[in-house]
Amino acid sequence: MKKRFSAAVLTALLSVVVASSALGQSAKGAAVEIDLGARLKEAEASPRLLEAANKTGSKVASFCANCHGEGGNSTNPDTPNLAGQNTSYLLEQLRQFADGRRRNIFMEGMIRALSADEKVGVVLYYSQQDVTFKPPANAALASKGQEYYNKICFRCHGDQGRGNDKIARIAGQQPGYLALTLKRYRDGSGVRTDPLMAANTKAMNDADIAAVVAYVASMH
Ligand code: HEC
Numbered sequence: 016m017k018k019r020f021s022a023a024v025l026t027a028l029l030s031v032v033v034a035s036s037a038l039g040q041s042a043k044g045a046a047v048e049i050d051l052g053a054r055l056k057e058a059e060a061s062p063r064l065l066e067a068a069n070k071t072g073s074k075v076a077s078f079c080a081n082c083h084g085e086g087g088n089s090t091n092p093d094t095p096n097l098a099g100q101n102t103s104y105l106l107e108q109l110r111q112f113a114d115g116r117r118r119n120i121f122m123e124g125m126i127r128a129l130s131a132d133e134k135v136g137v138v139l140y141y142s143q144q145d146v147t148f149k150p151p152a153n154a155a156l157a158s159k160g161q162e163y164y165n166k167i168c169f170r171c172h173g174d175q176g177r178g179n180d181k182i183a184r185i186a187g188q189q190p191g192y193l194a195l196t197l198k199r200y201r202d203g204s205g206v207r208t209d210p211l212m213a214a215n216t217k218a219m220n221d222a223d224i225a226a227v228v229a230y231v232a233s234m235h
């Protein structure tokens with residue numbers, strides 16, 4: 016079992032990363048934006064770069080594991096798994112945290128403090144980890160959710176919930192996080208917005224969400 020940081024240590028680390036990110040920005044001034052997508056493709060195409068990126072990524076991930084779990088399999092229902100997530104989707108979320116389109120005070124500060132190589136490395140590392148299967152806690156509810164899923168959600172997230180390069184994998188995602196996320200899209204809370212997900216959650220009531228979450232969390 017990996018040693019966890021205490022809340023106090025995490026808070027101290029956060030203040031360090033936020034301070035260093037502010038310094039980095041002022042030192043670099045109007046530095047040219049690095050094309051992370053191109054970096055990622057470069058690393059994927061070269062065994063040597065891929066090995067280096069994975070090494071960097073697993074080092075960064077040992078910090079992320081405090082919340083996202085070993086190998087990106089979270090043990091907290093409200094914190095998402097990162098294991099098995101699609102690369103372009105992951106990169107896009109890192110961009111959204113960094114520029115404030117997606118709000119989470121801790122993630123925003125931390126992602127701004129990562130270098131381009133650390134971002135690409137951690138994305139590649141998590142995309143290659145296996146997701147731990149969780150059997151449904153309530154099989155009847157999950158089978159109701161499966162019906163809903165197969166009418167609406169499969170069109171983009173796929174029959175098996177694995178999405179594609181741009182669309183999130185949702186199979187096996189943590190239930191508390193799924194419910195919170197779907198309600199945020201539906202309610203237009205501003206914490207996280209996406210026109211496709213707003214349109215596809217508009218008609219869902221809380222019972223529909225509970226059923227779909229029971230199903231999606233048990234997909235694998
Ligand atoms: C203190 C706990 C904590 C730490 C440490 C942490 N995260 Fe997070 N992360 C969260 C929470 C909570 C969320 C969900 C935010 C929300 O509600 O949208 C999240 C969301 C994410 C997401 C979006 C996932 C998705 O499915 O859309 C990514 C990507 C992510 N984190 C990457 C990282 C990386 C990379 C690291 C390490 C450098 C890291 N996180 C460290 C708590 C943490």
Ligand code: HEC
Pocket residue numbers: 095107164167168169170171172181182183184185188193196197207208209211212215216227231
């Ligand atoms: C028209 C395509 C489309 C349909 C249909 C759709 N989604 Fe999505 N979904 C997306 C896109 C695109 C994103 C990424 C949005 C973003 O970046 O915030 C997404 C994101 C999500 C996320 C966030 C994933 C994460 O890791 O944070 C969840 C959960 C989700 N969708 C569940 C569903 C469910 C459940 C349904 C059916 C009720 C559904 N989606 C229907 C396109 C779709």
